[in-house]
Amino acid sequence: AQSVAQPEDQVNVAEGNPLTVKCTYSVSGNPYLFWYVQYPNRGLQFLLKYITGDNLVKGSYGFEAEFNKSQTSFHLKKPSALVSDSALYFCAVRDSNTGNQFYFGTGTSLTVIP
Amino acid sequence: ETGVTQSPTHLIKTRGQQVTLRCSSQSGHNTVSWYQQALGQGPQFIFQYYREEENGRGNFPPRFSGLQFPNYSSELNVNALELDDSALYLCASSSFRGGRTGELFFGEGSRLTVL
Numbered sequence: 546a547q548s549v550a551q552p553e554d555q556v557n558v559a560e561g562n563p564l565t566v567k568c569t570y571s572v573s574g575n576p577y578l579f580w581y582v583q584y585p586n587r588g589l590q591f592l593l594k595y596i597t598g599d600n601l602v603k604g605s606y607g608f609e610a611e612f613n614k615s616q617t618s619f620h621l622k623k624p625s626a627l628v629s630d631s632a633l634y635f636c637a638v639r640d641s642n643t644g645n646q647f648y649f650g651t652g653t654s655l656t657v658i659p
Numbered sequence: 660e661t662g663v664t665q666s667p668t669h670l671i672k673t674r675g676q677q678v679t680l681r682c683s684s685q686s687g688h689n690t691v692s693w694y695q696q697a698l699g700q701g702p703q704f705i706f707q708y709y710r711e712e713e714n715g716r717g718n719f720p721p722r723f724s725g726l727q728f729p730n731y732s733s734e735l736n737v738n739a740l741e742l743d744d745s746a747l748y749l750c751a752s753s754s755f756r757g758g759r760t761g762e763l764f765f766g767e768g769s770r771l772t773v774l
Contacts, residue, residue: 579762588663588749588765589702635701644759645692645715649701 547572549619549636551650558626559658566621566653568636577639578619579647580610582632589635595619606630626657663752663766671772672740680735680769682750690714690755691733692763693725696747708733709755737771745773 549570558564570576577596581589593604600612610621621634633652640646664683672678684691690709694702704717708727722738731752737744747770751763 577759581763581765586770588665588767589751589763591762591764594762637701639760643715645690645707645709645755646704646717647692647694647702647760647763648704649694651699651701 547638547640547642547648549578549638549648549650551634551636551653553653554651555654555656557656557658560628561625564623564626564630564655564657566634566636566655568619568621568650570617570619570636570638572638572641574641576612576617576619577641578610578612579637579639580604580608580619580621581635581637581649583635583652584632592621628657628659631655631657663750663764665748665750665766665769667769668767669770669772671774673774674740674742676740676773677736677738678740678771680737680748680750680771682733682735682752682766684731684733684750684752685764688752688754688764689731690753690760691727691731692751692753692760693733693735694749694751695719696749696768697743698746702749705735707760714755740773742773745771747771 580592595612636650692707693705696702706716726734747768750766754761
């Protein structure tokens with residue numbers, strides 16, 4: 546079975562401070578991992594993905610994610626948070642067997658405090 | 660480049676009715692997936708269409724059905740609506756190559772309320 550877990554429902558960080566949104570995964574086979582962001586009453590926007598290669602993946606809007614195979618984690622990071630980063634963040638894993646279904650976590654609400 | 664568009668954006672139905680949601684995929688993409696996002700939850704996979712055929716299905720009953728057209732647009736049909744069908748329905752387009760779906764690009768969603 547494939548799944549991701551986002552252990553924090555809510556993350557608060559001060560503007561200008563580094564932020565981390567956590568994600569752990571469980572897959573059979575190679576993991577294909579993704580981060581998406583959702584603003585209120587909007588669809589999901591793709592931020593970045595890990596397929597293979599470097600463990601540090603860079604994405605949109607200054608976000609990056611670190612893939613850690615031994616800890617089965619794929620945490621989203623940003624060196625300096627902006628108020629406009631406040632949104633709902635979803636980690637997802639693509640089914641490694643069928644190659645078509647994505648499994649999403651329950652989401653982490655990020656609030657950046659001015 | 661045209662993004663993914665969905666219609667309608669909001670609609671209200673009553674139990675037992677039927678609904679059709681529509682989606683136009685992003686140019687250059689050949690695959691459409693539909694996801695259901697209940698309030699406070701992550702999106703749940705309903706099904707995917709590739710070359711006008713269903714190419715994977717999640718844990719949803721047969722009253723959820725779909726179509727993909729030659730121009731890669733798609734419809735999601737839900738029959739015999741239930742209260743629990745109230746959700747945001749997200750369409751996502753992607754490229755399907757080598758037996759794998761690339762990253763998903765989502766539309767803004769159709770919010771369905773069942774009374």
